[in-house]
Amino acid sequence: MLIIDRPSQSRASRATMSGWCKAAVLLLAAAVVPYPALAQEAAKEPAASGFGADWESWHAGNSVSDMASLQRGARDFLAYCNGCHALKYERYSRLGQDLSISPDLLQKDLIPSSRKASDYIATPMPAPDAEAWFGKEPPDLSLIARSRGTDYLYQYLMTFYVDPTRPTGTNNLALDATAMPAVLSSLEGLKRAVFKNVQTRGDSGVVTERVFDHFETLAPGQLSRDEYAAFVRDIVNFLDYVGEPQQAHRRALGVWVVLFLLVFTWLAWLLKKEYWKDVQ
Amino acid sequence: MATVVKPPATPAAKPGGLRAWFYKRLPIEEFISTQLTGYFAPKNFNFWYYFGVLSLVVLVLQLVTGIFLTMFYKPGEATAFDSVEYIMREVDWGWLIRYLHSTGASAFFVIVYLHMYRALLYGSYKRPRELLWVIGMLVYLTLMAEAFLGYVLPWGNMSYWAAQVIVNLFGTIPGIGPGLVEWIRGDYGIADATLNRFFALHVVAVPLGLLLLVVLHLVALRTTGSNNPDGIEIKERLGGDGKPVDGIPFHPYYTVKDMVGVGVFFVLLAIVVFFVPTLGGYFLEHANFDHADPFSTPPEITPSWYFTPYYAILRAVPDQRLGALLLLLAVLAYLFLPWLDRSPVKSMRYRGWLSRAFLALFTVSFLGLMYAGLNPPQGVYVLIGRICTVGYFLYFILMYWYSSPRFDPVKPVPERLRYHADH
Numbered sequence: 001m002l003i004i005d006r007p008s009q010s011r012a013s014r015a016t017m018s019g020w021c022k023a024a025v026l027l028l029a030a031a032v033v034p035y036p037a038l039a040q041e042a043a044k045e046p047a048a049s050g051f052g053a054d055w056e057s058w059h060a061g062n063s064v065s066d067m068a069s070l071q072r073g074a075r076d077f078l079a080y081c082n083g084c085h086a087l088k089y090e091r092y093s094r095l096g097q098d099l100s101i102s103p104d105l106l107q108k109d110l111i112p113s114s115r116k117a118s119d120y121i122a123t124p125m126p127a128p129d130a131e132a133w134f135g136k137e138p139p140d141l142s143l144i145a146r147s148r149g150t151d152y153l154y155q156y157l158m159t160f161y162v163d164p165t166r167p168t169g170t171n172n173l174a175l176d177a178t179a180m181p182a183v184l185s186s187l188e189g190l191k192r193a194v195f196k197n198v199q200t201r202g203d204s205g206v207v208t209e210r211v212f213d214h215f216e217t218l219a220p221g222q223l224s225r226d227e228y229a230a231f232v233r234d235i236v237n238f239l240d241y242v243g244e245p246q247q248a249h250r251r252a253l254g255v256w257v258v259l260f261l262l263v264f265t266w267l268a269w270l271l272k273k274e275y276w277k278d279v280q
Numbered sequence: 281m282a283t284v285v286k287p288p289a290t291p292a293a294k295p296g297g298l299r300a301w302f303y304k305r306l307p308i309e310e311f312i313s314t315q316l317t318g319y320f321a322p323k324n325f326n327f328w329y330y331f332g333v334l335s336l337v338v339l340v341l342q343l344v345t346g347i348f349l350t351m352f353y354k355p356g357e358a359t360a361f362d363s364v365e366y367i368m369r370e371v372d373w374g375w376l377i378r379y380l381h382s383t384g385a386s387a388f389f390v391i392v393y394l395h396m397y398r399a400l401l402y403g404s405y406k407r408p409r410e411l412l413w414v415i416g417m418l419v420y421l422t423l424m425a426e427a428f429l430g431y432v433l434p435w436g437n438m439s440y441w442a443a444q445v446i447v448n449l450f451g452t453i454p455g456i457g458p459g460l461v462e463w464i465r466g467d468y469g470i471a472d473a474t475l476n477r478f479f480a481l482h483v484v485a486v487p488l489g490l491l492l493l494v495v496l497h498l499v500a501l502r503t504t505g506s507n508n509p510d511g512i513e514i515k516e517r518l519g520g521d522g523k524p525v526d527g528i529p530f531h532p533y534y535t536v537k538d539m540v541g542v543g544v545f546f547v548l549l550a551i552v553v554f555f556v557p558t559l560g561g562y563f564l565e566h567a568n569f570d571h572a573d574p575f576s577t578p579p580e581i582t583p584s585w586y587f588t589p590y591y592a593i594l595r596a597v598p599d600q601r602l603g604a605l606l607l608l609l610a611v612l613a614y615l616f617l618p619w620l621d622r623s624p625v626k627s628m629r630y631r632g633w634l635s636r637a638f639l640a641l642f643t644v645s646f647l648g649l650m651y652a653g654l655n656p657p658q659g660v661y662v663l664i665g666r667i668c669t670v671g672y673f674l675y676f677i678l679m680y681w682y683s684s685p686r687f688d689p690v691k692p693v694p695e696r697l698r699y700h701a702d703h
Contacts, residue, residue: 094369142365147568243569250557251554254551254553265547268542276536279699
């Protein structure tokens with residue numbers, strides 16, 4: 001990496017370096033989001049129809065018992081997310097076992113050649129580089145579904161929009177000023193957020209707030225809107241599974257445990273009734 | 281009329297064998313005959329009387345699951361969080377042990393609160409059971425310490441910030457406050473040293489104290505005997521055989537009855553453990569799945585649900601020092617109940633409307649404080665917190681007067697327990 005190898009002793013070279021950093025970020029953003037030209041061109045066209053006004057009530061609607069969805073989610077996560085995000089508590093082998101992926105297929109398609117099946121799912125991106133490029137290290141996602149919830153993850157991945165004021169060229173409704181670029185824009189396409197000004201009467205007079213109104217498509221991606229939603233749902237489903245890999249087993253076992261305890265309690269109640277016949 | 285069971289055979293009558301060998305060296309049979317088969321309990325125990333035995337069951341559950349957790353948990357800033365996830369994911373049945381322990385902690389408080397409420401309802405703290413009550417309150421205080429210390433151990437972000445808030449409460453003590461906080465933490469902030477000492481206290485020191493207090497609580501209980509929903513002393517009416525006419529032997533009658541209660545409890549526990557282990561963030565907070573981070577405060581720092589009534593009292597007062605003082609008083613107020621309550625009868629069944637109204641006020645206030653404490657300290661929640669704080673304290677402060685028979689005339693108490701067999 002140029003940025004790291006460059007000696008930077010003098011003030012001048014430090015200044016250049018920060019310039020380089022910025023350039024790198026912009027380059028990276030441009031690679032995934034070719035926004036400026038496209039955005040302006042598309043903006044001239046009248047939007048076909050607005051959507052997304054109700055984004056806050058969107059639900060992930062995923063199910064960890066849907067094995068096909070989990071397998072697709074795992075494949076897509078490793079292809080699109082794992083470049084920056086690790087799953088440090090999940091081993092490849094565990095993933096294969098739980099998701100019914102054969103060891104051969106796992107080794108052939110999902111495990112990088114430098115890694116073993118028993119390894120935890122790390123990311124190839126070095127942390128110092130990540131911090132230099134994005135301002136922060138992309139978080140490990142092992143527990144993200146547990147700490148933020150699946151609905152949040154779904155809303156987050158569904159509400160990226162073009163915002164030229166951000167270094168990445170995009171912003172997000174669920175997480176304002178997110179450091180993450182819209183890496184899925186080749187699939188989703190690009191969309192613009194339309195805001196409206198809402199006046200509310202507060203304690204200190206009338207306050208004007210900029211409130212999100214709806215999205216408008218700027219450029220379609222490889223997937224239709226529904227296909228993209230299904231794609232996101234699979235990834236969220238996979239992250240839900242990774243958050244607690246044994247959860248399906250837990251629920252399945254729970255039915256038997258509760259049934260056993262109900263029978264036990266019923267027998268205990270019969271025994272109690274028998275004994276208490278004496279008590280007048 | 282209670283059935284008279286045969287007195288247990290005197291061990292001395294048995295000539296030899298293993299049993300006699302043991303008896304000569306350890307009074308096992310004497311213990312069984314005085315504490316179980318020959319211990320007479322009132323026969324009219326109702327729903328509220330399951331929570332004593334249940335708290336004992338949960339205590340054992342917590343001790344056993346806790347022992348297994350320590351086999352894999354690694355205290356330390358760098359290891360604690362990872363080791364908990366290791367238990368959840370890679371240790372065989374680790375997730376079950378951990379969920380039992382985390383759910384057990386909340387269940388413990390549900391049970392203990394209902395157990396304490398029973399005492400308020402039937403005057404179980406009144407003479408001659410003052411010490412039983414005081415020891416029970418010490419059990420409760422110790423349990424609060426134990427729960428707080430344990431809550432810090434997973435080293436999630438809420439663990440960290442809850443520890444920050446609660447330890448800082450000691451800083452409001454005039455003079456020694458700041459030094460005391462540093463002494464508790466063992467560092468200038470909540471850090472590795474804090475986590476390690478909390479682990480030591482949680483797994484060794486506090487459980488030892490808890491066990492000692494529980495034994496004392498049981499000894500005091502067996503000395504005075506249990507109260508009952510009618511608040512009548514069964515020892516005052518003995519039959520021709522010298523046994524209470526309204527009593528039945530604890531074993532087998534209450535052991536089989538408690539088995540039903542324990543069964544129902546385990547059904548409910550299993551439903552939480554297997555289907556909703558986080559209980560929507562009340563039993564395991566969402567923010568606690570993020571690693572402790574001194575630079576990132578969670579949007580809302582709330583303690584576990586069982587501390588929220590006191591937390592709401594703390595926040596009801598604008599001045600932090602005064603708030604902390606009120607919090608302390610709120611917890612300690614229970615200790616004075618035996619001497620504040622001047623009613624000649626124990627049970628609410630035979631008290632007038634005034635005592636009942638104040639108990640209702642306390643009930644609503646406690647639940648209102650819990651509700652306020654679970655919500656952000658803004659707007660209506662602050663108001664609810666303040667009104668309920670006043671209600672909570674009025675129950676204690678005014679008890680000396682409203683419980684007096686001058687203001688709250690009592691109904692005649694029957695001579696015998698009210699009990700109707702189901703058949």
